[in-house]
Amino acid sequence: MSRLLDPMHRRHIERLGIGPGARTLEAGCGNGSMSAWLAGRVAPGGRAVAVDLDLSLADADEPGLELRQADILAGPVGPGDFDLVTARAVLHHVADAEAAVANLVASVRPGGAILLIEPDFLPVSVAEPPEVRVFWEGWLAWSREQRIDYFIGRRLPAMLSTLGLQDVGATAETALYNGGSGWALYWEQTVTELRARLVGSGRLADRSIDTFLAQCADPAWWTQTIAFTAASGRAPGG
Numbered sequence: 001m002s003r004l005l006d007p008m009h010r011r012h013i014e015r016l017g018i019g020p021g022a023r024t025l026e027a028g029c030g031n032g033s034m035s036a037w038l039a040g041r042v043a044p045g046g047r048a049v050a051v052d053l054d055l056s057l058a059d060a061d062e063p064g065l066e067l068r069q070a071d072i073l074a075g076p077v078g079p080g081d082f083d084l085v086t087a088r089a090v091l092h093h094v095a096d097a098e099a100a101v102a103n104l105v106a107s108v109r110p111g112g113a114i115l116l117i118e119p120d121f122l123p124v125s126v127a128e129p130p131e132v133r134v135f136w137e138g139w140l141a142w143s144r145e146q147r148i149d150y151f152i153g154r155r156l157p158a159m160l161s162t163l164g165l166q167d168v169g170a171t172a173e174t175a176l177y178n179g180g181s182g183w184a185l186y187w188e189q190t191v192t193e194l195r196a197r198l199v200g201s202g203r204l205a206d207r208s209i210d211t212f213l214a215q216c217a218d219p220a221w222w223t224q225t226i227a228f229t230a231a232s233g234r235a236p237g238g
């Protein structure tokens with residue numbers, strides 16, 4: 001996932017003008033690849049803090065990178081003076097996304113930036129062939145039961161505005177990918193890993209999963225799944 005999404009994430013951070021000397025916070029850092037890159041970008045004189053509930057995948061071997069085990073629902077991340085706070089593909093998993101965003105906003109210094117990148121599964125509504133749309137309908141029904149919000153992307157700008165951020169803006173970008181590509185492999189691995197749970201939920205039939213996996217292996221099949229929505233804003237003051 002980080003290989004697929006880091007280039008887009010880096011572009012948004014570059015646009016926000018984060019450079020040497022800045023203090024950055026990444027929430028839900030996963031394997032830490034973005035924070036490792038940030039640590040290099042803010043050197044000399046800067047600091048990249050990365051937090052996650054589970055740091056077992058993160059690689060701490062980067063000068064200027066500080067890893068912390070933390071729950072973004074528990075409160076703001078200290079010392080609350082970050083020039084950039086960012087999170088990617090995290091908020092759709094948390095029980096109370098509004099509370100998490102409020103905590104992240106409270107971690108930004110006055111005048112600092114926040115950048116949130118989350119999925120919006122709008123593109124699956126036009127996926128072809130129709131059997132693939134049936135697969136996604138089952139997937140989304142299952143995810144709703146798991147309390148995963150795969151349509152949170154479209155809600156991000158309003159969340160930031162409500163919290164008083166300035167210069168709020170958002171864009172969404174969608175990869176069009178074909179069978180055998182990196183995204184197809186991502187979905188093949190994810191669905192295969194979850195297959196027993198998906199079928200056990202009664203929301204997806206084995207046959208539907210087989211159809212989807214066959215498409216993922218076909219280079220002639222082109223499709224789109226997620227509109228990754230990047231929303232940013234600036235804390236007032238500063």
Ligand SMILES: C[S@@+](CC[C@H](N)C(=O)[O-])C[C@H]1O[C@@H](n2cnc3c(N)ncnc32)[C@H](O)[C@@H]1O
Pocket residue numbers: 001002005027028029030031051052053054070071072073087088089090093094
């Ligand atoms: C889908 S992964 C995304 C990882 C990384 N941001 C990326 O885009 O590659 C979601 C990450 O968020 C973390 N996470 C979920 N809920 C969290 C919370 N309440 N506080 C901190 N991290 C959380 C998970 O442990 C996981 O590492």
